[in-house]
Amino acid sequence: MAKILVVADIKQGALKASTTELLSKAKAIGAQTAVVAIGHQITGLVPNLVNAGSDTQYIADDPGLELFGAGPWAACIVDAAKQAGATMIWFGFSESGKAAAPRVAARLNAACATDITDVVLEGDQIQIVRPAIANKVIQRVKVNTPQLVAVVRAAAFEAAPGISGTENVVRLAAPAPDLKAVVKQLVSDASGDIDLAEADIVISVGRGAKDQAGITLVKELADDLKAAFGSSRAMVDAGLMPHHKQVGQTGKIVAPTLYIAIGISGAIQHLAGMSGSKVILAVNKDPEAPIFNVADYGIVGDLFEVVPLLREQIKKVRG
Amino acid sequence: MKILTTVKKVVDVELNIHVKEGAIVEDGLQYVINAWDENAVEASVQLKEKHGAETTLVSIGGGDNAEIIRKCYAMGIDNGMHIEDPALAKADSAVFAKVLQKVFEKGGYDLVITGKQAQDTDSGQTGIILAEYLGLPCVSNVVAIEAVDEKRLKVSRLGDAGTEIVELALPAVVTVTDSINEPRLPGMRGLMMAKKKTIQSMDLAALGLSADDIKAVGPKSEVVAFMATKARKGGEKFEGDATQITAKVVQLLASEAKVL
Numbered sequence: 001m002a003k004i005l006v007v008a009d010i011k012q013g014a015l016k017a018s019t020t021e022l023l024s025k026a027k028a029i030g031a032q033t034a035v036v037a038i039g040h041q042i043t044g045l046v047p048n049l050v051n052a053g054s055d056t057q058y059i060a061d062d063p064g065l066e067l068f069g070a071g072p073w074a075a076c077i078v079d080a081a082k083q084a085g086a087t088m089i090w091f092g093f094s095e096s097g098k099a100a101a102p103r104v105a106a107r108l109n110a111a112c113a114t115d116i117t118d119v120v121l122e123g124d125q126i127q128i129v130r131p132a133i134a135n136k137v138i139q140r141v142k143v144n145t146p147q148l149v150a151v152v153r154a155a156a157f158e159a160a161p162g163i164s165g166t167e168n169v170v171r172l173a174a175p176a177p178d179l180k181a182v183v184k185q186l187v188s189d190a191s192g193d194i195d196l197a198e199a200d201i202v203i204s205v206g207r208g209a210k211d212q213a214g215i216t217l218v219k220e221l222a223d224d225l226k227a228a229f230g231s232s233r234a235m236v237d238a239g240l241m242p243h244h245k246q247v248g249q250t251g252k253i254v255a256p257t258l259y260i261a262i263g264i265s266g267a268i269q270h271l272a273g274m275s276g277s278k279v280i281l282a283v284n285k286d287p288e289a290p291i292f293n294v295a296d297y298g299i300v301g302d303l304f305e306v307v308p309l310l311r312e313q314i315k316k317v318r319g
Numbered sequence: 320m321k322i323l324t325t326v327k328k329v330v331d332v333e334l335n336i337h338v339k340e341g342a343i344v345e346d347g348l349q350y351v352i353n354a355w356d357e358n359a360v361e362a363s364v365q366l367k368e369k370h371g372a373e374t375t376l377v378s379i380g381g382g383d384n385a386e387i388i389r390k391c392y393a394m395g396i397d398n399g400m401h402i403e404d405p406a407l408a409k410a411d412s413a414v415f416a417k418v419l420q421k422v423f424e425k426g427g428y429d430l431v432i433t434g435k436q437a438q439d440t441d442s443g444q445t446g447i448i449l450a451e452y453l454g455l456p457c458v459s460n461v462v463a464i465e466a467v468d469e470k471r472l473k474v475s476r477l478g479d480a481g482t483e484i485v486e487l488a489l490p491a492v493v494t495v496t497d498s499i500n501e502p503r504l505p506g507m508r509g510l511m512m513a514k515k516k517t518i519q520s521m522d523l524a525a526l527g528l529s530a531d532d533i534k535a536v537g538p539k540s541e542v543v544a545f546m547a548t549k550a551r552k553g554g555e556k557f558e559g560d561a562t563q564i565t566a567k568v569v570q571l572l573a574s575e576a577k578v579l
Binding site: 012068094095096098102105107110111112114128131132137138139142144145148178179180182183184185186187188233236237250268269279280295296298299300301302305310314316317318 | 330338447458488540558
């Protein structure tokens with residue numbers, strides 16, 4: 001029987017929806033479920049981990065785990081995987097997951113797959129599905145090892161309504177610190193922002209917004225809609241938007257219900273990062289901009305004119 | 320400092336890719352240097368210019384890689400190595416990492432810089448697994464590299480909670496994103512000089528690896544079929560009076576798409 005260990009996605013002390021989504025999928029394919037949670041002062045999350053659908057909770061709670069470090073994280077996950085007898089270890093889509101998964105796989109001598117969108121079990125044989133070549137093709141991949149370590153793409157799996165688990169807490173020993181790669185400082189300008197990976201609506205701003213005034217204009221629309229606020233690479237490179245706001249293959253891959261691209265032409269890496277969105281609206285001056293090839297609705301026009309009108313009209317329909 | 324950079328030849332992602340009967344249609348494809356590896360090359364050359372270093376690149380597979388390697392020479396890379404072997408036909412990240420491990424051990428490097436992922440697989444694993452095989456520290460998704468002294472680097476990594484500033488003891492592996500730099504365009508003189516330089520071509524035996532050594536590592540996974548991505552089709556594009564078309568689109572978002 002498949003035994004799946006899900007690595008809990010914890011941000012700013014809260015358990016993210018991806019953990020429930022992954023555990024739901026694990027249960028749907030008939031696997032036993034366990035979760036491993038790593039951090040500092042996270043023991044209070046045990047009820048949340050149970051409610052997310054786990055039947056065993058491995059907890060690594062230590063001051064040395066306050067800041068993410070791929071080495072110590074991998075050590076905790078390998079420890080939990082061995083104790084659980086896990087046949088698969090799943091990470092939610094995150095930079096931490098992408099950094100830790102190959103390490104865990106190397107230590108377990110297991111196959112590793114990133115960006116997966118589906119898992120198919122045929123007896124003991126595991127196959128996965130994932131996009132490749134900037135989302136231009138889908139691969140079906142056969143796993144040759146008994147174990148698989150995988151990073152699941154954002155929004156690939158859905159949370160099952162009414163999912164629950166049982167409490168069975170196992171404490172993990174604190175791992176040795178990584179003295180060769182020491183996180184000296186975390187420069188965070190992300191606190192308080194709506195998470196791009198989880199938002200129902202994402203609004204991204206591109207070069208068309210020109211400067212800070214243009215960004216502020218678009219941000220007001222995002223605020224009206226309680227949307228997460230993202231950016232194209234061009235605005236990040238120009239120093240106008242912070243790195244962590246970048247949507248695309250370098251940056252965040254998003255799949256919201258509604259994605260609004262304002263003043264973004266649609267470079268291939270950007271498209272690969274947002275074309276999984278349910279509905280896309282694009283606003284751009286250039287009718288030939290590639291973004292219109294993926295947008296369900298396109299407005300050809302000057303964003304400085306269109307964005308205030310959008311705010312006004314949206315307020316009207318939302319009442 | 321001795322820096323090793325990896326460069327992969329990949330399919331040009333800017334062109335259309337067609338799939339037929341579970342395989343990618345080769346006709347019409349073009350191959351280029353992996354864009355993130357180009358950032359790795361630039362990062363190596365910048366470190367060389369600032370602190371002095373011997374820069375070596377290694378490219379595995381891809382057939383005739385001379386053009387790509389010469390471009391990197393023209394950007395400022397000192398030595399180039401191309402490894403090709405039939406046993407690498409189905410190589411996955413673990414196999415690439417095994418080969419790179421051997422290259423590293425033979426050459427005695429202080430730093431490996433790779434792109435954060437290759438554009439053909441988008442896996443993002445090889446550099447990190449290499450570090451595990453070598454027992455070295457590794458920082459991935461790096462946007463800035465600074466040398467602290469002969470033995471240490473300060474690197475900035477984009478993490479989930481913000482930018483992580485990491486002090487890294489050498490030898491180490493770093494994987495970089497495209498935000499780290501803008502790769503230089505090689506000049507005429509550099510390109511001319513690059514033509515005169517040799518490329519060291521090797522098979523696994525020359526490296527001291529057997530086909531069985533490779534089999535012991537992988538491939539741990541292999542692609543059994545390719546499928547076309549369900550292409551998004553552009554929908555309605557509205558042009559004309561901004562007030563009118565905006566009102567129309569908002570109405571459609573609310574009533575037709577039901578997302579407002």
